[in-house]
Amino acid sequence: MKPFLVINFIFFQVSWLLSANFTDEATAFLLLLLLSHFIISPSKLADLKVLAIAVIGCLVDQGLIYAQVINVGSTAIPAWLILLWCCFAVSLNHSFAWMQKLAVPYLVCIGAISGPASYYAALSLQAFDTSVATSYFLITFAIAWAVLLPMAVNFSRVSTMKMIKENKEASCV
Template identity: 35%
Template sequence: MSKWQWTQLLAFEGFWLLAVAGQNTWSLLTALLLGLHFIFTPNRRADIRVLWLALLGMAVDLILTVTGVFVFDHWPLWLGLLWVGFVLTLGHSLRWLRRVSTWLLMITGALAGTGSYLAGWQLGAVSLPLGFWPSVLILAILWSVLLPMLIRLDRRLRRDA
């Protein structure tokens, strides 16, 4: 990975913690950090092009909220910002996932996607009213499909940029 990719990966990890721990209270700071990405990115045009993928992620989380899988204390603006940050990693620090087989992407999605939400649950950012194991099962199935799909869509959109 290049220096930019490592920087972007480490910045996203800090961004994730800021968004989840600070939630809506720190949303302005979180948004400013996203702005920094667009100042330093080597692929601004392509990054702007893939932003709609964040809407897909937000729609998935909205469905999970409406169906009672998630409960938030307040409408999670921070979660939308987190989706923007995440989709930006797909073409940079997580670009290597393009070379991974679909099966491995499915496993990675099931583990990492679910793990991210469980970490948010542990930090008190989200409640899981269905309980731990039903929520894990739903998230693992969902993310085993979502990650490979996002990787493919990101690649296609960036190729055309």
């Protein structure tokens, strides 16, 4: 296994744990982790491109905040959650790159299970609150992540393939 995959795996796990346990207090450290990632990443440009996934994820979470499925103490998505989305997005090119080989139905299943599990764990750690029933909370995140994960992985896959093609064309010139 490539060393950076391990580093990125640890990077994302630490990012999630900090976000879920310390929320606003974790913001500066999350920013530092993200900057460190870009300093040592072997694919800075691809990682920068995949941040578009973070924008989409933030919009989805902002909608869920507006709908009060998650309550973060304000009507705007907090910085720690934006940075966590950025950390997730760049992990798609590294420790989560294995998902690029999976067919969409598998990604839908993984998203429908892991997305709600992650948010429910964060809810249990009191990273945020909810005003909806647990079943509604879980179903909402299952649907959201059944769509988000395949879309995110496909975006990462296409971005990666496009960069490889551009690099091959540039080296032939």
